[in-house]
Amino acid sequence: MHCPSCHAEDTSVIDSRVIEEGAAIRRRRQCSTCDFRFSTREEIEILSLTIVKVNGSEEPYDRDKLIRGLTTAMQKRPVAAERFRRTVHAIEQDIQSKAKRDRIQSRDIGEIVIKHLRRLDKVAYIRFASVYRSFADPEEFVDELERLSHKTKKRAKKK
DSSP: OOOTTTOOSOEEEEEEEEEGGGTEEEEEEEETTTOOEEEEEEEOOOOSOEEEOTTSOEEEOOHHHHHHHHHHHHTTOOOOHHHHHHHHHHHHHHHHHHOBTTEEEHHHHHHHHHHHHHHHOHHHHHHHHHHHTTOOSHHHHHHHHHHHHHHHHHHHHHO
């Protein structure tokens, strides 16, 4: 890790703390040359995972694509950046768990995203589901809203 102040290559870790419920580590570092202190963050990264598309084509997993899709669904929604980041991490953990031999179907990723968005924000969930499930007409949209409303009411009764 290069020092952000003097760009020396020799830095040492002086403290490490688990953050985000064990999903990441925050490291406090110090430069051996200029004694500048700074923090870094480590989190799990999905490597070499192949996405199998509906048409059979394949492409490498792209975290930025996931974030773009979520950001579009979450546009103008009141969700804190930290909660958004935790959701991305949870989705990636589920993707990693569901993958078999470093391969996963794109439809499985879509279902994982929908599951997490349903919990995170109902409007973002509906936005994403309408595109992901390719609602053909307004009735399909209304049906999904009614299913969501019904599930929300059932959960409220249980509490």
